[in-house]
Amino acid sequence: MKVKQITFAARPSGLPDVSVFRFDEVELPPLQEGDVHLKGLYYSVDPYMRGRMNDVKSYSPPFRLEQPMEGGVVAEVVESKDSRFRPGDTVLGPYLPWAQEFVIGGDKFQKIDTSLAPPSYFLGILGMPGLTAYFGLLDIGKPKAGETLVVSGAAGAVGLVVGQLGKQLGCRVVGIAGTDDKIRMLKEEYGFDEAVNYHTPDLAAEIGKACPDGIDIYFDNVGGKVTDAVFKHLNFFARIPLCGQISSYNATSEPVGPRIQPVMLTLSILMQGFIVRNYGARFAEGIQYLAPLVKSGKLKFTETVVEGFEKLPDALLGLFAGKNTGKMIVKA
Amino acid sequence: MKVKQITFAARPSGLPDVSVFRFDEVELPPLQEGDVHLKGLYYSVDPYMRGRMNDVKSYSPPFRLEQPMEGGVVAEVVESKDSRFRPGDTVLGPYLPWAQEFVIGGDKFQKIDTSLAPPSYFLGILGMPGLTAYFGLLDIGKPKAGETLVVSGAAGAVGLVVGQLGKQLGCRVVGIAGTDDKIRMLKEEYGFDEAVNYHTPDLAAEIGKACPDGIDIYFDNVGGKVTDAVFKHLNFFARIPLCGQISSYNATSEPVGPRIQPVMLTLSILMQGFIVRNYGARFAEGIQYLAPLVKSGKLKFTETVVEGFEKLPDALLGLFAGKNTGKMIVKA
Incomplete structure (x- = not known):
């Protein structure tokens, strides 16, 4: 099965443009024990990603050339060889590839509780x-x-x-x-x-x-x-x-x-x-504080949702022109 | 009785020179109840004093024009109408005037324990x-x-x-x-x-x-x-x-x-x-930590001592040319 993937093709100088990205068609590999086949639902674009395009010491490692772009993704489990996940589960990973579907180890993401908020909120207000x-x-x-x-x-x-x-x-x-x-x-x-x-x-x-x-x-x-x-x-x-x-x-x-x-x-x-x-050990505390506020409507949240996987590069570049209000995400 | 005083005469622009200061002879007033007559022994000159020469919001109020310069001074009690102090006591105040002798309220300074270290050290390592x-x-x-x-x-x-x-x-x-x-x-x-x-x-x-x-x-x-x-x-x-x-x-x-x-x-x-x-409430803790280290020689301390009250302006200006090693003080 072939899917679209967005590859990091060139390190930009200054304001990046679409030439930084390349669309590829890739074949999904067969699942090994511990692997999960995921289908992307929502992809996060974030300002910090610009830093990862540079080859410098920073809190996140630089994107690797000729590898897929990666970031926060909410995805659905299609097939699983990890006993913790079943088809239909909704999951979130901070560093998942910009591909329509992909096969990846089950330690790279976690289930999210969609009774707390819509799935995309786990890239925003609860993310x-x-x-x-x-x-x-x-x-x-x-x-x-x-x-x-x-x-x-x-x-x-x-x-x-x-x-x-x-x-x-x-x-x-x-x-x-x-x-x-x-x-x-x-x-x-x-x-x-x-x-x-x-x-x-x-x-x-x-x-x-x-x-x-x-x-x-x-x-x-x-x-x-x-x-x-x-x-x-x-x-x-x-x-x-x-x-x-x-x-x-x-x-x-x-x-x-x-x-x-x-x-x-x-x-x-x-x-x-x-x-x-830096606060990774305290995320549960943060979600516990925020989720009830979101649920009760005391904490409002705005998303700018761009439709279509192939719009991911434009959405990311749009951040630097202030095109978003609230959290910018791409819906597959 | 007339004594010499160094008056702040002009706000400088850029690097100050001696024209910022004026030597005056002033008459000591008679002591009121609560007043103490002090004789300066050691005067501190400090880089932060440059900031006080400007008329801007800062942690210390600006020096007032036509008033004496002021700073940390170790002094000896000459006469006292405050029952806490007796002639011969050695005291320290953070904002005492640059005058050879002066009359001031007993709430502006404190006794120092000269068994811990030489008096001048209370302007330096223990100050x-x-x-x-x-x-x-x-x-x-x-x-x-x-x-x-x-x-x-x-x-x-x-x-x-x-x-x-x-x-x-x-x-x-x-x-x-x-x-x-x-x-x-x-x-x-x-x-x-x-x-x-x-x-x-x-x-x-x-x-x-x-x-x-x-x-x-x-x-x-x-x-x-x-x-x-x-x-x-x-x-x-x-x-x-x-x-x-x-x-x-x-x-x-x-x-x-x-x-x-x-x-x-x-x-x-x-x-x-x-x-x-900012740490005023914890000074005792600091002195407790430092004094034994000084006494045992584990903490060395260097003073640059300039002799003569009238050298105060030059000593202060010398800080900006790096003329000091360790703490710069003026001995009256």
């Missing part, structure tokens, strides 16, 4: 982005009622969760995003106290207006000039969970900007880079 | 610099045996203590300093495993050679290009106690450099700005 928001905000940001929380990339998969959790914990929440539609959505649908479009001519002044008591927590997904503007308004003992730097992922030279250490020193500020995998 | 080293290294750096610790400004008052504490805790310790004499001293007298002169043409390569297993803790006193070089060698989960940024204190424009967030994110790095006053 990497939701857990990233939960651990980054609570463990590093340590929000206290009455504090001001600013989140950049606020309309993205992580940002939407950060803002809502901040509201529930009693913070004044200010989001930063890139379109007026997103700004409206943050305030009207997600309950943010204020939202600022980073295309405004004087971003620092707008952030200042939105944060009259200064900023106690800056949950940073983007970096760059947005961060420069936020830094003008940080309070003593501010905390900065450093979650993403999408503004620099496609940089071809070392990004340069104002040095942040003088301000961090003067105001006793904490910055902590992190990835969700 | 602000020693406690800064202790809390920054142990509380933020969290050193583990076998890790590599790099300290910049290694031959300064804080750096010398950081390096020695790191060695006692089982770290490989590498110091960065600015003269070959300091480099020799760090290795031969203070037991640093390696020391690097930051004037070397390829600083990043030299640091790499001195840190074959990468860097787990970077105790930063200086910032700027030294930090840029250190950043090339940081390990996953590195910790950066951010203690000083002397390279930028005299900057007249906003310092610019490589953005550090991409590396901090990729490697899950922690950076925490701090000042010793």
